[in-house]
Amino acid sequence: MRSATGAIWKQAAMPSSPVFWKRCPRRRAWFYTSLPGALGEDGTVQFLREVLRIASEELRKDRPAATVRDLLRAELLTRVASISDRILDVAIDHAALMLDLGNLVRAALLDGRAASRELVARATAWEALADRQVSAIRDLCGHGGERSWRGIASVADDAADDFEDVAFRLQFLPADIPADVREGLLRLSGHAVAAVGHYVRLLCAVRNLRRGSPRLEMRAFLDCVEKLHDQEHATDKAERDVFAALMRAEVSAKTLNLVTAIAAGLERTADALLRGGRLVSDHALGEWFAV
Amino acid sequence: MPWESGLQSDGIQIIACPGLLPAEDALAAVGGKAFNLLKLAANGFPVPPGFVLPTALCRQWIEKGPPPPADFRALIAGPLQCLEQAAGLCFGDARKPLLVSVRSGLRVSMPGMLDTVLDVGLTRATLPGLVAMTGNPRLAWDCYLRLVASYAQTVRGLDLAPFEKLSRDAAGAAGVAALDTLSLRELVLRHLALFADLAGEPFPDDPFQQLLAPSMPYSAHGIQSGRSAIAVSTGWKACPARR
Numbered sequence A: 001m002r003s004a005t006g007a008i009w010k011q012a013a014m015p016s017s018p019v020f021w022k023r024c025p026r027r028r029a030w031f032y033t034s035l036p037g038a039l040g041e042d043g044t045v046q047f048l049r050e051v052l053r054i055a056s057e058e059l060r061k062d063r064p065a066a067t068v069r070d071l072l073r074a075e076l077l078t079r080v081a082s083i084s085d086r087i088l089d090v091a092i093d094h095a096a097l098m099l100d101l102g103n104l105v106r107a108a109l110l111d112g113r114a115a116s117r118e119l120v121a122r123a124t125a126w127e128a129l130a131d132r133q134v135s136a137i138r139d140l141c142g143h144g145g146e147r148s149w150r151g152i153a154s155v156a157d158d159a160a161d162d163f164e165d166v167a168f169r170l171q172f173l174p175a176d177i178p179a180d181v182r183e184g185l186l187r188l189s190g191h192a193v194a195a196v197g198h199y200v201r202l203l204c205a206v207r208n209l210r211r212g213s214p215r216l217e218m219r220a221f222l223d224c225v226e227k228l229h230d231q232e233h234a235t236d237k238a239e240r241d242v243f244a245a246l247m248r249a250e251v252s253a254k255t256l257n258l259v260t261a262i263a264a265g266l267e268r269t270a271d272a273l274l275r276g277g278r279l280v281s282d283h284a285l286g287e288w289f290a291v
Numbered sequence B: 001m002p003w004e005s006g007l008q009s010d011g012i013q014i015i016a017c018p019g020l021l022p023a024e025d026a027l028a029a030v031g032g033k034a035f036n037l038l039k040l041a042a043n044g045f046p047v048p049p050g051f052v053l054p055t056a057l058c059r060q061w062i063e064k065g066p067p068p069p070a071d072f073r074a075l076i077a078g079p080l081q082c083l084e085q086a087a088g089l090c091f092g093d094a095r096k097p098l099l100v101s102v103r104s105g106l107r108v109s110m111p112g113m114l115d116t117v118l119d120v121g122l123t124r125a126t127l128p129g130l131v132a133m134t135g136n137p138r139l140a141w142d143c144y145l146r147l148v149a150s151y152a153q154t155v156r157g158l159d160l161a162p163f164e165k166l167s168r169d170a171a172g173a174a175g176v177a178a179l180d181t182l183s184l185r186e187l188v189l190r191h192l193a194l195f196a197d198l199a200g201e202p203f204p205d206d207p208f209q210q211l212l213a214p215s216m217p218y219s220a221h222g223i224q225s226g227r228s229a230i231a232v233s234t235g236w237k238a239c240p241a242r243r
Helices: A003-012 A035-061 A065-079 A083-111 A119-139 A145-170 A179-211 A214-248 A253-289 B026-030 B032-042 B055-064 B069-087 B127-134 B137-154 B160-173 B181-199 B207-214
Strands: A022-023 A029-033 B013-015 B050-053 B100-105 B116-120 B227-232
Touching: A003 B127, A035 A065, A083 A119, A083 A145, A083 A179, A083 A253, A083 B181, A119 A145, A145 A179, A145 A253, A179 A214, A179 A253, A179 B127, A214 A253, A214 B127, B013 B207, B026 B055, B026 B100, B032 B100, B050 B069, B069 B207, B069 B227, B100 B207, B116 B137, B116 B207, B127 B137, B137 B160, B160 B181
Parallel strands: none
Antiparallel strands: A022 A029, B013 B050, B050 B227, B100 B116, B100 B227
16 A cells, blocks of 8 residues: 555655646635645645545445546545645744744743754754745745745745844854843743744634634734734843843943844744734735635 | 432442542442542532543343443433533534543552543644633643553553553653653644554544543453442643642
């Protein structure tokens, strides 16, 4: 079974391989995509396993080829998500990587020592992976109404860039910075990480908004947008607290410059996520009103 | 609602009833772990809501065989509803899934000899709900990884070494914590495939099936006739993740 699935997988993943029509319900349009493009890698393997099972079982029962074909079509239709669902999946993956980056920065601050080279290298790799998710979203967008996800992903990705930049700068942070400055940075990073969590919830709420009961889902969705606003305000305040603590403390010009840049980077992440969240909100509400 | 009384039909005991001290002879009926949880809850300490399948039920299942899934589902319907009400979540629900830890208990303490299966109720259908509730995809996949490993070991009696090798190959010496969320998800999918290969059947994707198996008196350590099974809410809420 595994080798058979592997052989079909190779065919299905090839860009020039036979592809199937895929319907995007909202746009009432049909276009080509590969199996992995529509189902994801995991979904493709599961589907191909199911294809082999159905085909072998039904052919053993001497069912006509046309019946087997219909069964396989039905199986495919139950699994094919719309392109908008697929974009949302990748957007959540993108947000998950931003959360990883935020938690990495926070772990470095909690550690109380300068960030290690390994940590900085990990942050660089994760940021590059986040960039690839943005590219994947762009590829999926096409020219339809999902085009706005290009802008959303690019704007939100600024948060990933800023987290990575902060991780880089943290390797130069001296261990003996004043306690209230370190506590301020920790609080600030906590707010930035919380903002990513709310951004993830917002993306999940978009999915529910499409499928669920309108009033409750709309309330949950708007609640996520409001929480992103709250986190942005909280990071603004926390950044100023760090600056005030720096002004009270006796620190070198080098440390002053470094801590200010780190705090500004963390504050910018919440800004980017709020901007991204607003764009998500505009897009989702536009779709919702259009239905 | 029997929630107030703490005791349900078939001797199933609800945990988290403030002011309701368990009877002294309850130790033999529910095992030491559950007995202590009942006492803590009675004295007002914050104990996660849960319920206990008593040792008598365990003995009954050994004598007469495990109940059919439908009977088991009917048996735990009441206590599970209590748990759902207390947690504000719903077992098997795609939006707000309730996860439970299933633990074993005996009258006497046997460290390391009793089974625990964590995050029961997590399936492909409920996982997106956990992500939406916690805002943390990594946490959801990490829970799934733990569920597969603990289920493989305690319910199916599978050797954990191949699973650990997969994790080592994926994450190296730095451990799973060094993986990004997407790589962690890949690792979980590989664990699921390995489970299917070793167990000869796919990992159960039905939350009730997941709950039934670890509640049975047959474990990787053999039959424990005096065993109770405790299902405790893991405490994932719709607001900041906390265990």
